[in-house]
Amino acid sequence: MSEAHRVPNYMAIFWWLAGLTVVEVGYSSILPHEHKVLLIVGLVGFAAVKASLVALYFMHLRFERRGLGIIVTSTLILGCILVGVGMAEHLLPRP
């Protein structure tokens, strides 16, 4: 049921998003840029959590019908494949 759901605490989500942004900026400025893998994994993780919060609570995806979730998830999977194939071009050893 898309309309009749419990209203999430939007201000709590807001503070999480704001806090994670501060942590993200601090993380990227404190961590030496030689630790590239740690930097990328950490920052992409923070961004994924923030993006999920927006999609699930502000866009109400958490309370929507399953069919909509499947449509969105399949799009994200396609997107990941697209980026993955592009990156594989450079990461995999060439014959």
Add this chain to the structure above:
Amino acid sequence: MEATVLVHERFEEETNTGIPHDKMGMWVFLCSEVMFFTGLIGGYIVLRFASPFWPQPSTVLNVPLTAMNTFILICSSVTMVQALGGIRAGNPARMKLFLCLTLFFGAIFLSIQGVEYWKLLHEHTRAYPNGFNPHASLFGSVFFTTTGFHGFHVFCGVVCMSFVTGKAFLGKYTQADHQCVETIGLYWHFVDLVWIVLFTIIYLI
């Protein structure tokens, strides 16, 4: 609450998905937008991996200013969802107030992005004596393309939001009929979501 349940039951009868058609249309559009931005972000990542020289973004871009801009866009998402909450609760005045605030934050975001672009294009640094522009480097080219397209999306959002806000002030939305507010809200949150990803990938990594 009863009113919202009734509205939902009407959609149950009128659509085979149980989701209002315009809302479903917006979600399908947003899925196509996901692929559009995935192409841009994927292109950025691939070019960055392939390029032997790529400057550390924090040495070229103004990260604190953009972090503040990110915060402003997050604020606009909260005001947007509060506007929807207002009309759902049968409080049009609250909806109007928060729609205006969303418009305000959207305009501030665009203004700050404009200032950032102006500074990048006109400030002469040692690495970029003619200013950081799309001709200066591959990073400049991809940076302006990606953030420019996002800025264009924000601009379109502001234009559509102005239209919706105008209709709100004309009293066109009620507790039982406010689908337009929810639909434009979805677009606005999507633009915020994309910026969260772009900020991390382009400015921080």
